[in-house]
Amino acid sequence: MLQGRRIYLTNAVLLYLLNVCLASQCGYQSCNPVKEGMINVHLVPHTHDDVGWLKTVDQYFYGDKNDIQEAGVQYILDSVIPELEKDPNKRFIYVEIGFFSRWWKEQSDTVKQRVRKLVDEGRLEFILGGWSMDDEASTHYNAIIDEHTLGFEFLRDNFGECGRPRVAWQIDPFGHSREHASLFARMGFDGLFFGRLDYQDKEERMKTKTMEMIWQGSPKNLGSQSDLFTGVLYNGYGPPGGFCFDVKCHEDPIMDDPNLHDFNVQQKVSSFINATLTWAESYATEHVLMTMGGDFNYENANMWYKNLDKLMYYINREHAQGGNINLLYSTPSCYLNQVNKANLTWPSKQDDFFPYASSPHTFWSGYFTSRPALKHYVRQSNNFLQACKHLNAFASLFGPTNSNGIRVLKEAMGVAQHHDAVSGTEKQAVADDYALRLYKGVNACQSVLENAYKTLLQTDKNVNFPEQSFCDLLNISRCNVTEGNEQFTVNVYNPLAREVSHWIQLPTNAKSCVVTDPFGKQIVSQIVPITNETKRIPERNGSVAENSIIFMATVPPLSSSIYFVETNKGHDQDTKPLSFKPNEDITINNTVLSATFDGTTGSLKVLKNLQSGATAQVDHRMQYYISHYGNTTRPKFQGSGAYVFRPNQSEPMDFQHLFQIQTKFLQGQLVQEVRQQFSPWVSTVTRLYNGAPYLETEWTVGPIPTKDGIGKEVISKYCSDLQTEATFYTDANGREILQRRRDYRSTWAFNNTESVAGNYFPVNSRIYLQDVKKGVQLTVLTDRSQGGSSIQDGCLELMVHRRLTTDDFFGAGEALNEKGSDNQGLVVRGKHYLLLDTIERSAQVHRDLALKLYMKPVLSFTNSQMKHSDWSKYFRTQWSALASVVPQNVHILTFEVSDQQDSKNDTHKHFLLRLEHIYEKEESKVLSNPAKVSLMNIFKGYEVVSAKELTLGANLDLNELHRLPWQYKSTYDEDSDKSNLNSDAKIMRKSQSFPNFNEYLLDNLTIILNPMEIKTFQIALTNSG
Secondary structure (H helix, E strand, O other), rough: OOOOOOEEEEOOOOHHHHHHHHHHHOOOHOOOOOHHHHHHHHEEEEOOOOOOOOOOHHHHHHHHOOOOOOOOHHHHHHHHHHHHHHHOOEEEEEEEEEHHHHHOOOOOHHHHHHHHHHOOOEEEEEEEOOOOOOOOOOOOOOHHHHHHHHHHHHHHHHHHHOOOOEEEEEEOOOOOOOHHHHHHHHHOEEEEOOOOOOOOHHHHHHHHOEEEEEEOOOOOHHHHHHHEEEEEEEOOOOOOOOOOOOOHHHOOOOOHHHHHHHHOOOHHHHHHHHHHHHOOOOOOOOEEEEEEEEEEOOOOHHHHHHHHHHHHHHHHHHHEEEEEEEEEOOOOOHHHHHHHHHEEEEEOOOOOOOOOEEEEEOOOOOOOOOOOOHHHHHHHHHHHHHHHHHHHHHHHHHOOOOOOHHHHHHHHHHHHOOOOOOOOOOOHHHHHHHHHHHHHHHHHHHHHHHHHHHHHHHHHHHHHOOOOEOOHHHHHOOHHHHOOEEEEEEEEEEEEOOEEEEEEEEEOOOOOEEEEEEOOOOOOOOEEOOHHHOOOOOOOOOOOOEEEEEEEEEEEEOOEEEEEEEEEOOOOEEHHHHHOEEEEEEEEEOEEEEEEEOOOOOOOOEEEEEEOOOOOEEEEEEEEEEOOOOOOOOOOHOOOOOOOOOEEEOOEEOOOOOOOOEEEEEEEOOOOEEEEEEEEOEEEEEEEEEOOEEEEEEEEEEOOOOOOOOEEEEEEEEEEOOOOEEEEEEEEEOOOOEEEOOOOOOOOOOOOOOOOOOHHHEEEOOOEEHHHOOEEEEEEEEEEEEEEOOOOOEEEEEEEEEEEEOOOOOOOOOOOOOOOOOOOOOOOEEEEEEEEEEEHHHHHHHHHHHHHHHHOOOEEEEEEOOOOHHHHHHHOOOOEEEOOOOOOOOOEEEEEEEEEOOOOOOOEEEEEEEEEEEEOOOOOOOOOOOOOEOOOEEEOEEEEEEEEOOOOOOOOEEEHOOOOOOEEEEEEEEEOOOOOOOOOOEEEOOHHHHHOOHHHHHHHHHEEEEEOOOEEEEEEEEEOO
């Protein structure tokens, strides 16, 4: 009950208060002094440690398999710490918390205290602070936030405020997304530095001294809250040539005894000065950030520091003779602070940095699709992790829970976001290791889920709750419970804060069934034969299912619902072939969509929205590009590989010249299907469900044949009669939408030397076309990250699978050749949702569907022989956590147990809660408006005791965040939400960036969410009975 209880806002967590006395020793105050009027070279000792690439994350940590790559992270940290202790001026930065946390666990209390002292004094500084340095093209914003939160949590718990990173450091990812800038700004970072930039863009920026800018991460929606100072590093993330002093390098040390042979001080000093002057020409201030390190550097830190000390000594001693270059040990945050003090007016950027090209024929757009099965597994695992965290949190209010399984999956997901993991750019053995970690994490979380169900669904403690089984291979129609039992239950958990009507599809041998809902009512179901292509998938491992049971489960928000299935009961519910005359067009429809297929070819022909009247001629076909077979002799011979996409021709190949396309039409009470086989290794099933506003295209591709020695890259292509004027739209990490124009870049005069690859962009959740004159929009939603484009007006294409025969020579050392469980080639299956509607109505449909597609209900099964009447005596058939309806434009992004307490005597349960407005401005007349949500009334049976707002990464009270202010020129006018209107200077002020929690707090802890806003809270709940 609310009445009579006091609602209060808590202060910063106790850990921050305990460290306040140390805070003044770290941060910007700890920086080494610079010299005014000189070129200050900020030497930044660092190591870049991939959490898997050529070796697995474990092998990299221990230094195993050094015949593959010489790298051992534990030795780096062992070596750096004593070197830092020798000299208070020395600095070192560390990034990958997935590695550091492993090393930390093995250290004695004495070593930990020594390291804490270095951190407190700013000599060892954590940069970025995520569990890994994540990819920016293939990651989803939910997982991005989670993996950074995991790293931040470790740093907060072990180092307090001095462990909080102030700068983002994305030095190795292959292109950069605008959404990352927005998320980093909301996490409280003052700046971002990265290493890879399109070669044409970089040339222009170096000439114009615009290598540093203000990146407007969400100019239309979040405004200055999303602005982030962004700097491009001059030389990737390496030192100038001749100045790598690592054991892995083969460059001369500084030999400074004139009595010995090979004395080279003068040569080294002169060379370094020349490098400094060259680098400085590309930047606007008197400060130069010089990265002194590289991949897995500093296993022998003494080699680096000894030579850097000498270099610093010999150059700085020239000050007395008029030398104007000053070297100092520094960090990216110290450099950033000095650049900020320069008080310049900076250029700005509103788009992103995709696709990245390193030379005229080397566009790194292949990895947008590489390893599609792994990409989907990462997306599925995120889905499962959120459900696991939800149910564990709700169960924790009724008693103790074991969250160890959640930790296992969190860490596996944190590693999987790495830029050589979900990106698909690692060796095959490493990809297998990533998948194994996810498998173990999901299995561990399944135990957490089962325990939560026992707590939440059991009403009679004398009767054991039935053991739950999880069928991880439902997408290829394999599930032991549903295939081996004539009677079973399906537990459907909906992780969304909105009611979901979800189509359940379960493998069976039965020809009839009866399905009963949580209220004991029999619902409609349909039996559909499994396709022959499905039966041939090797990973089914002898599954004998011939059919699928289909029914719709309607599940309330944040709830668990039990459905009861009895097979071989009731009337036969076979799906029948659709009868039609030869060569006559065939139309299937429901109450929302009508789809007409060509009677001769079987291809989709016309799509019509029956509610809005939007109509378009739409053709769908599967095609493939022949991969360029490259070599390393010249850049113009660049080939396709795990990173690079380079087709041998601009037009994709049809399958008709190889195979007669076969088409079957099936109809039933719930779903109509069009089955097409394009070749022995490519097929689709197009489904139209009752009441669905979309066509579902399930594609199955593989094994891609390579016996001819030719790589092939398969696309799903949708062509329409829409007039699109070389323009299309893609999402950024599942959130905001960016406009794309063919053969165009907004910040330089783009010369496209690869007409296909140069127009490919990451598609994390959706891609669409708009015909502005007709007011019609064609949208395709994806179930994983893929590369996509509109190579010709009216057409969309998405690359779904690729298998290659040569490497692209960017380090992996092997071709992208996934062989699958039978060594014949991997078969991959996925889904696209095809939508057609008016432009005005489309956002409301695709925003809702994209959310449901990435956060699908989680299914578990029991072979219980109980009917509904028996089950309901001992267990709940439905349980829901929500007390009131959450607005349609709001998503509960995070709900999980938090280990943070408000005080030593605080006995309440604390939780991390994130609420998200899922619409952009002007997308919907209604749903783009601000939303109100009451934290007090959000959960059923639970009372809110306290709440405070945190930064997005949950590592700082939002009221305590003070970001550096910047002044910049922008071509975007926030007041009118239009670009190219205002070139006057704009100022980002910290007072405008993040409102104080109390400023927008309404009665009953009601908050306001603006379009695209995510708010993060720590709340304390108690069970109100």
